[in-house]
Amino acid sequence: MRYVLNTGDDRREMLQIIGAGDIEDLFSDVPPEVRLKKPLNLPGPMSEPDLRRHMREISAENLNLDDYASFLGAGAYDHYVPQIVDQLLLRSEFYTAYTPYQPEISQGTLQAIFEYQSLICALTGMEVANASLYDGASALAEAALMACQHTGKKRVVYSGCIHPEYRLTVQTYLRYRGIELVEAPEAGGITDSQLLEGMVDSRTAAVIIQQPNFFGCLEDAPAAGELAHRSGALFIVMADPVSLGILKAPGDCGADIVVGEGQGLGNQISFGGPYLGFMACSQKLVRRMPGRLVGQTVDKEGRRCFALTLQAREQHIRRDKATSNICSNEAMCALAAAIHMTCLGKEGLRQVAGLSLQKAHYAHRLITSLKGVEPSFSAPFFKEFAVRLTEDPAAVNQRLLKDKIIGGLDLGRFYPGYSGHMLLCCTELRTGDEISRLAAGIGGMKND
Amino acid sequence: MTEPLIFELGAPGRSSSFMPECDVPVAPVEEMIPGGLLRRTPPPLPEVGEPEAARHFTRLSAYNHGVDTGFYPLGSCTMKYNPKINEFAARLPGFARLHPYQPEDQVQGALELIYRTGGYLGEITGMDHFTLQPAAGAHGEFTGLLIIKAYHDSRGDTGRRKVIVPDSSHGTNPATAALCGMEARQIKSNGRGLVDIDALRGALGEDTAAVMLTNPNTLGLFEKDITVIAGLVHRAGGLLYCDGANMNAILGITRPGDMGFDLIHLNLHKTFSTPHGGGGPGSGPLGVKSFLEPFLPTPVVAYSAEGGSYRLDCNRPLSIGRVRSFYGNFGVAVRAYTYIRAVGGEGMREISQNAVLNANYLLALLRGTYRAPFDRFCMHEFVATPPAGFKEAGLHTVDIAKRLMDYGYHPPTVYFPLIVEEALMVEPTETESRDTLDKFAEAMLKIAREGLEEPRLVKEAPHSTPVSRPDEVTAARKPVLRWQPAGGGGVV
Amino acid sequence: MVPEGLLYSEDHEWIKVGGKTGRVGITHHAQEALGSVVFVELPEVGSRVAAGEALGVLESVKAASDYYSPVSGAVVAVNEELPDSPNLINEEPYDRGWLVELELDDPAQLDKLLTAEKYIELISADGK
Structure with missing residues (x-):
């Protein structure tokens, strides 16, 4: 076990000083009837290079936001982490x-x-x-x-x-x-x-x-x-x-x-x-x-x-x-x-908020001007807004994914009355180009 | 040698802002947000440049003692080494850059990791199902007691409101009972530091919802009569809950699920090597026997063998509901998973063997000078009290703790458990070498001499830390809990 | 540090009776055990309390303990100085560090309390 430092010699000498014959003696309070009689059924230990490869492999089964532009919000936000x-x-x-x-x-x-x-x-x-x-x-x-x-x-x-x-x-x-x-x-x-x-x-x-x-x-x-x-x-x-x-x-x-x-x-x-x-x-x-x-x-x-x-x-x-x-x-x-907060400072936080606000409203203007797409609400908003689509949000998201865009959240998941509506979020990280591709994808056009 | 507050650094107009120019057409803010909801002046945040910020926080870090700085035998907290490969794994974009609402087919790797981690923890503890949602140990306890309540209620057994805890228990146990609308009932430990079976028998009844035990307990002693206890609790209609804070003692040796426990929470930041982070984030997965599975919080990660895919199961009518947003402290689970895979099954056993060996070795070196209230082998930690003559010299456990800092050590847990007066609770963990233990014991023995020869040296310690003992009385009587600009009074 | 003329409870409160009312505080011994008091929770004036029931909480840096009413009665006054100066409980436990003034329901309850002499016996037994 690579995170344990005691050597075999250490263990022998330590047991001697403790006055125990064997490491098992130290566990004598554990009654035999509850002792584990077989080894734990866990995968064997991995070397660090193997482990590194393994972790990269599992992580690669996920689509991550470095590779895809995400318009998901709803409580978890893709703001820039400096x-x-x-x-x-x-x-x-x-x-x-x-x-x-x-x-x-x-x-x-x-x-x-x-x-x-x-x-x-x-x-x-x-x-x-x-x-x-x-x-x-x-x-x-x-x-x-x-x-x-x-x-x-x-x-x-x-x-x-x-x-x-x-x-x-x-x-x-x-x-x-x-x-x-x-x-x-x-x-x-x-x-x-x-x-x-x-x-x-x-x-x-x-x-x-x-x-x-x-x-x-x-x-x-x-x-x-x-x-x-x-x-x-x-x-x-x-x-x-x-x-x-x-x-x-x-x-x-x-x-x-x-x-x-x-x-x-x-x-x-x-x-x-x-x-x-x-x-x-x-x-x-x-x-x-x-x-x-x-x-x-x-x-x-x-x-x-x-x-x-x-x-x-x-x-x-x-x-x-x-x-x-x-x-x-x-x-x-x-x-x-x-x-x-320290690094953003007084002005920086205002910038992040302002960029998110502007981009979300730009996206809102672009998307609600698409044929058949309606804003769900008329109330003022900050960086998220909902729109009613003409198709199933899941189908729209499938189409967007081909263009490396992760679309919004189907509101029907939480509000059955708003099924067919999509909640979209823009942080300061979304670019004008990504927003255009989002709108194009929602509108049904394939982007090249 | 103190560092200014961040608010005292920098200059007006300075910033480390890293924001791009706006690349979309802009609209006037007033047209988008009603005037009554607009902020008139920017929030009074600091104005510093990145180089200043880097230096400030780096300097602050230097005023901390962490496991990487030196020995940290803080009992009950399992301050073991935090492997660096864990940090690599948690930062992989495929884990760190995932949105929780991405469709299931985009996050199969993450769901698989949660599912597998739950399975491994089940094997290690002898439980049938795990949820990784609880954010910390106390949150796991909360989830567990709610499940217990829901279980009793589902059987029409609605009168069970008492949660029995030993007087040596962690404070979170009775606090959790209260948070769940139940009543904690404390029972005395016996002279050997274990659950007093007669006291338990007397406390059990038709109103017993659960008994919460830590095994090994907070004195570092294994509850030998655990199967008898489990039988008594179950016959009384209660459930047996394991506070898994001390799991580091028994990995691969014995399993709470085999001892008769019905539920257990683990602390991934203790046993499974994820960092404590200056107080958190932790993670407190909860394991249950299969009869409690229907009550687990939503959602549960499920595997369908046909499609060979993982999904989030939210349709669980008996579930206690949600205990937080999303799926738990996923980034912490990634680190724990990495650790389990690095160590393997046989490695788990070695961890506990060496944790217990190290504790007994240190106890052997200190016993005789420091007093050990229970004269037997300990598990992964032990409780000791100050040497003879200290009380007469006006010295207390706190003074020993403070003096240890001068020797470069983080002190053990002090004044806990509450049932041992002047307790020092020492947990060396398996990742310490014999040399470190020898040197620490040397320092402890030296302090024992100093206390008798030069008590002031100990009483006024520490002498070599960035600051000396703070005036905690004034801090509590006249709390100053935030910085305010000069003239703002400074006091909230 | 156990003045004559006061009556004491086994929970380490004292009461000084004058006519129908009594002033209640904690003893020197109790404040010493608790350490520097940093916060006092006082009951509402007008509230009622039974003998042995908690009147409020005293906090030190690393402990909190309830303090109890030695007799049954109604709270007629609380020590308004304490919220700003909880140190008075440590410095003058029998004088300016008093906590609550009660109107007694039943003066006969006083007979169950300890005299200074008996209280000294109690705390010296605790010490052993």
């Missing part, structure tokens, strides 16, 4: 460390997380951000629980335009907690504001919307925030962090808790994970917050330094009374996001 991000993530002082429980030898991780928390606050317009949660979906579920704990109420109203997988996740988290979950229906690609208003009452702990929503459309976030606050509920916004380069910060729309999927900030698309759940909130909610928090303090010599703080909220201290059970989080993904 070279510097991965180069720095490969510093093994970062990736081979664990949770910074010992601050004196973890200042690298601690300061980077403190910077990440500050960056997320800057982006969302909130006062506090935690060190990360698993992904956008679980972050949303945690936010709903947090609102119920804070308000002492057991009713959550959420928009039917939130990503379907996120809503399913919230349902799973709330199932055995005696919390009523009410869904405000979609109308024209956004949350039906009248129906929403009728659903929010004084028993409501939280009102939740996604901005931009699953369809890419923009919700009237400030109005939803006012509605929530009028009834004494918290306002939870699930935000696309990249959109915040040009969209109003949720904190300025009255949000009490902001969560989101942070993958688009410097993390690989990686078939759905590992991703980054971010969470920010107002100061008054900080003690209800799940997950780790890094705080600034000073050491014995008065030097600025950083340490995990407010840990009494967490499972390793509070056990069954903790705010959540989360322990391991997504620290490396948060580090990637911090490096990414």
Whole structure:
């Protein structure tokens, strides 16, 4: 076993010092009746060159986004990940460390997380951000629980335009907690504001919307925030962090808790994970917050330094009374996001958001001018939009694939009422040429 | 020797932006986005150039201690070496550059990898089915307890709300029970550090949903009576859940599925060599016996022998539902798969043999000076307490931990498990050499002497780290949780 | 550090009774065991509590513990100084570090509490 260092001689001498005759003696507490009597039925070990070849072979069975231009979005985005991000993530002082429980030898991780928390606050317009949660979906579920704990109420109203997988996740988290979950229906690609208003009452702990929503459309976030606050509920916004380069910060729309999927900030698309759940909130909610928090303090010599703080909220201290059970989080993904936001900077994030916006709208103009293709919705949108096709989306995607284009998502997969509609996404990476080929393919023309 | 915050670097107008010019016709932003939703001023992000950013984060990394920097015997966390080939594999475009909603026929390799990894983990643990969806160990526990609840409910057995955990358990166990709307009931361990069978018997009843155990337990001891325990739990109508955090001790030696456990979560970032990443991402696959398979979260990767292809099965009426978006921390699964293929079946056994050998060797070197509350062979980790005379000298476990940093080591886990006062929990792992263990033991023995001869040296340690002990009381009383521009008060 | 004239519970709270009300805090021994208090969760004024029931939570850097009511009654006041200065619990546990003022339901419950002398016996037994 190439990752084991003890030699046969080492083992013999070590056993002697331990006072055991044989390595098997060390396992004498394992009762014979549960001992494994045969070797594990696993493939044999592979040399590194063989393993490398094998991994390349399996990976080559997939069509990857380096070779194909993808117009898929829906919660996983092909935003550019600058070279510097991965180069720095490969510093093994970062990736081979664990949770910074010992601050004196973890200042690298601690300061980077403190910077990440500050960056997320800057982006969302909130006062506090935690060190990360698993992904956008679980972050949303945690936010709903947090609102119920804070308000002492057991009713959550959420928009039917939130990503379907996120809503399913919230349902799973709330199932055995005696919390009523009410869904405000979609109308024209956004949350039906009248129906929403009728659903929010004084028993409501939280009102939740996604901005931009699953369809890419923009919700009237400030109005939803006012509605929530009028009834004494918290306002939870699930935000696309990249959109915040040009969209109003949720904190300025009255949000009490902001969560989101942070993958688009410097993390690989990686078939759905590992991703980054971010969470920010107002100061008054900080003690209800799940997950780790890094705080600034000073050491014995008065030097600025950083340490995990407010840990009494967490499972390793509070056990069954903790705010959540989360322990391991997504620290490396948060580090990637911090490096990414740093390098983009003030102007860069605006550029990414602006390019995505322009390209998506250009694609929208091009595609909706095709014969028979209709926009699904008239609401304003950011980088995603839906169109109604004249053919089965799967057939269109087959045609596009021949031109090395991965088309959009069949909305019928999640909204049967919108079967035949396709959700398309443009990030800054899509070129004018790719967009033209997409439109040509949807229009049924073969591109040369 | 501290590094400025990124916000204190750079200059207005500086940027590392790498964005191309817009190559499509542009429209005015105001025509696309309603004025009331537009951001008026750009977010207050830093303004630094790429060279500054590279230096900043590289310097920060130098203030960290990782497994590649030095010995990291953090008990319960299995800080083993992270093979570099894993990082290569996870970065292959065919894995890293895949969208989760690409049609199944475009991602057969990825689905195959998930399917095979689940199969290997099943063989290793003696379980019938695995889901790779949980993002971390605690998330696996959450998934497992929901399955347990759904199983009992499906039989009309709706009164089972109690989850029994030993007092030596990880904090995530009772926290997970609460998250699932169940109630944790803690039982005392016996004098040998094991589950007290009588206490267990007394706690079991018609309200028992599950018993959660770690085996070997958090004291590094194997629960010898595991089959008796399993019998008791099952007779009471409960299920037996294995917290697989300590799987590194028993690979190829014994399997939780053969001991009577019904479910287990694994931590790929512990046993299966994927990096801990400064706190994550991890991955917490959950394995179950076949009678619990219908309850697994959606989707499940299925293989159809006729077509010879893999697909995502979402049509599962008894499923607990989704526990997150997409299919789990796939990039972590790629690394674990790579590791399993590198090591092979016999290699698995060697891992545990050497992990257990290393722990017992280190224990043998320290025993006599440090006190071991349980006088027997340990598994892959052991618990020790400070040497005689330390208490009288005003020295505690924390001081030993801090002094170890001066010798270049990451300290063991401290003050856990909660049932041993002043606990030091040491897990060397199999990837350490005898020389490293010898030198570490030497440092530990030296600290034992220092504590008696020069207690201040130990009390005020560390002396050689970038910063000394932080004022954690002030950090908690007056939390400063983000940077704010000068004049912004600095305090949130 | 166990003043005369107060009554003590086995959970390490003290109560100082004057007329129908009593002021409650934690003992010097308890604050020492807990370490520097960083946060105090106080009950709502007007809420009711039974003897032995948790009134709130005290947090130190690496621990959190409930504190309990020695008697049944209604909360008539809480120490408003504590949220900003939880250190008072460590520094002046019997004075400015008081937690809650209760209106007693049944003064007879006081008979079950410990005198200073008995409480000293209790904590010295703990030490062994």
